[in-house]
Amino acid sequence: MKIAVLGAGHVGPVIARLALAAGYPVAIAGSGDPSRIEMITEFLAPGAVPLSASDAVADADLVVLAIPWHRFATLEPALFAGKVVIDAMNHWPPAEEPQGTSEEVARRLAGADVVKTLNHIAYQDMEPPAGHAVGVAGDSPAALEVVSEFLSRIGFEPMRVGSLFDGRLLEPGSPAFGKFAKESE
Ligand SMILES: NC(=O)c1ccc[n+]([C@@H]2O[C@H](COP(=O)([O-])OP(=O)(O)OC[C@H]3O[C@@H](n4cnc5c(N)ncnc54)[C@H](OP(=O)(O)O)[C@@H]3O)[C@@H](O)[C@H]2O)c1
Numbered sequence: 001m002k003i004a005v006l007g008a009g010h011v012g013p014v015i016a017r018l019a020l021a022a023g024y025p026v027a028i029a030g031s032g033d034p035s036r037i038e039m040i041t042e043f044l045a046p047g048a049v050p051l052s053a054s055d056a057v058a059d060a061d062l063v064v065l066a067i068p069w070h071r072f073a074t075l076e077p078a079l080f081a082g083k084v085v086i087d088a089m090n091h092w093p094p095a096e097e098p099q100g101t102s103e104e105v106a107r108r109l110a111g112a113d114v115v116k117t118l119n120h121i122a123y124q125d126m127e128p129p130a131g132h133a134v135g136v137a138g139d140s141p142a143a144l145e146v147v148s149e150f151l152s153r154i155g156f157e158p159m160r161v162g163s164l165f166d167g168r169l170l171e172p173g174s175p176a177f178g179k180f181a182k183e184s185e
Pocket of ligand 1: 067068088
């Protein structure tokens with residue numbers, strides 16, 4: 001399974017590193033020319049291939065959205081058709097919409113299967129992840145399986161919290177935000 005990580009800031013390289021360590025081929029993209037993130041990739045996620053966002057997505061089975069929420073609207077929805085998408089984004093300040101933000105992502109990326117996870121854990125706590133529980137929410141049972149398997153392989157313990165609607169429990173402002181703990185705690 002090929003992974004594309006969109007975002008080469010705090011979160012993206014950590015997820016890329018974990019995925020590489022688990023043996024997945026990984027492409028990573030920022031918002032611009034891939035040459036701009038070559039250095040980041042070399043130091044923070046050696047082995048990940050820097051590509052443009054569109055090239056990274058085109059070649060991927062699983063796409064991780066690790067970009068600021070306000071940049072989400074810049075993504076071209078058609079690129080995501082048929083992909084499983086992990087939405088790790090958060091709306092700051094917490095959104096006051098009746099919909100969860102991942103429901104909004106799923107609405108816009110209508111051809112993709114969106115799963116909300118990894119958004120509620122700080123990037124510094126993602127590594128080493130052994131045993132760290134992460135909430136997983138989504139509407140597609142098949143995509144939930146794919147993402148849970150991915151999370152397990154990179155070292156997390158996925159915990160199903162329900163549908164994308166229920167995924168609001170994982171969002172900023174919810175009591176559960178940031179509350180999943182390592183097994184040892
Ligand atoms: N920081 C955390 O601990 C944490 C934890 C969990 C979830 N999150 C969420 O994860 C997301 C990323 O957080 P972060 O702290 O990693 O942000 P960040 O450090 O600001 O990095 C954002 C990255 O996204 C890239 N980007 C922006 N627009 C893009 C586009 N259209 N296509 C591809 N890449 C694009 C930026 O590239 P350019 O520099 O080229 O614009 C940059 O590399 C946010 O939604 C945040 O709420 C953060």
